Amino acid sequence: MKVLITGVGGMLGRDLVEVLKENFQLYGLGRKKRKILGVHYFQCDLLDLNKTEKIISKVKPDVVIHAAAKTQVDECELNPKEAYRENVLATLYLLKGLGNQKPLLIHISSDYVYSGNAKGKVRESEEINPVNVYGYSKWLAEELVGSWLGPKLILRTSWLYGRNGHNFVKAILNISRAKKVLKVVSDQKGSPTYTKDLAQSIKKIILKWKKNKSISGVFHLSNSGVTHWKKYADQIIKLAGRKHVKVVPIKTKDYSRPAMRPKNSCLDNSKLKRVFGFQMRDWNLALNDYMVEEKIIKGK
Ligand SMILES: NC(=O)c1ccc[n+]([C@@H]2O[C@H](COP(=O)([O-])OP(=O)(O)OC[C@H]3O[C@@H](n4cnc5c(N)ncnc54)[C@H](OP(=O)(O)O)[C@@H]3O)[C@@H](O)[C@H]2O)c1
Structure with a gap:
């Protein structure tokens, strides 16, 4: 395939490549000049x-995973035109580029399509109501994918971290080298998701879909368990053994940033369990493994 x-x-x-290369023939597309094994x-x-x-007609893929996006949420807010070009227009061009081909299209989307005002865990049926430009652009991209006539799965995930990108875990580890007191918001909750776990879940989804090609629609896909950013930071500091660093809770209103964030990003993954037969493991276990794999801590 x-x-x-x-x-x-x-x-x-990058983690998709690591996880999928055993089972599939992989082709990748990106703007920068790079070699990836x-x-x-x-x-x-x-x-x-x-x-x-040209690339799509040459490759003739069986599956397309659309993970490209402009993901810098504050930059999107400050430069909406660029956000819509990279997240919406680029998705439209990908769909145009497919022409008459109808591979399985797996579109990666975000918890940011929701307002964050839900009381409990957020289901796929929750009203779409983004609070920032990034969220709107991700939602518009979903709408384009939804109107495409081929087979498609829209996967909404949240709070990603992994080896190959800027993320919260790396930021907390970096800042805690220089500072003894960190201020982190405690009134936004969600589920941190390890990109390697997400890539493994996408592999399971493709393999299951191969056996039942009628599966389609929107699915939530995040590590299980919920936390808030302050507790998440506490756990990173604790695992890294930096006992001298104190994390102090602050309110969102006291931490000014260009883009608003949803308060509740806790995704309900029960549809994934019902249809695909699995759920992702607890975020604490995933974080622990990430810290071991990155040699930040020693494994047992
Ligand atoms: N990060 C999160 O916390 C988070 C949370 C929920 C959902 N998501 C979604 O998950 C997906 C993956 O996120 P990520 O954090 O892995 O993103 P990322 O590290 O920022 O990578 C996005 C990639 O998209 C590529 N790209 C952007 N515009 C492009 C264009 N016009 N043409 C070709 N390539 C383009 C960039 O390529 P170059 O490097 O070559 O420029 C970049 O490598 C995205 O769809 C994102 O919206 C992310």
Whole structure:
């Protein structure tokens, strides 16, 4: 099976390569010049429709995983035009680039399509009501994918961290080298998700879909368990053994940033369990493994 990954040089893209290369013939697309082991890499901006079309008609993928996006939430707020170009127009061009081909399209989306005002865990049926430009652009991309006529799965995930990108875990580890007191918001909750776990789950989804091609729709996909950013930071500091560092809770209103964030990003993964027969493991276990794999702590 041939799998084409957009955004293959990004945080999720790199882990997708690591996890999928055993089972599939991999092709990847990204803007920067790079070599990635295990994947036939094409340097291509999705906004270059001609080139995108040519690559897709040459590869003829069985599965496309669309992980490319502009993910810097505050930058999106400050530059909406760029956010819509990279998240919406690029998705439209990818769909145009597919032409008459109908591979399985796995579109990676986000908890940011919701307002964050839900009381309990957020289900896929929750009203779409983003609170920032990034969320709107991700939702519009979903709408485009939804109107495409081929088989598709929209996977909404949350709070990603992994080896190959800027993320909260790395930020907390870096800041705690220089500072003894960290201020972290405690009134936004969600589920941190390890990109390697997410990549393994996407592999399970593809294999299951191969056996039942009628499965389609929107699914939540995050590590289980919930926390808030302050507790998450506490756990990172604790695992790293930095006992001298204190994490102080603050309110969102006291931490000014260009883009608003949803307060409740806890995704209910029960539809995934019902349809695909699995759920992702607890975020604490995943974080522990990440810290061991990155040699931040020693394994047992
Ligand atoms: N990060 C999170 O916390 C989070 C949470 C929920 C959902 N998501 C979603 O998960 C997916 C993966 O996120 P991530 O954190 O792995 O992203 P990332 O590390 O920022 O990587 C995104 C990649 O997209 C590529 N890209 C952007 N615009 C492109 C274009 N016009 N043409 C070709 N490639 C383009 C970039 O390629 P170059 O490097 O070559 O420029 C970049 O490597 C995204 O869809 C994101 O919206 C992320």
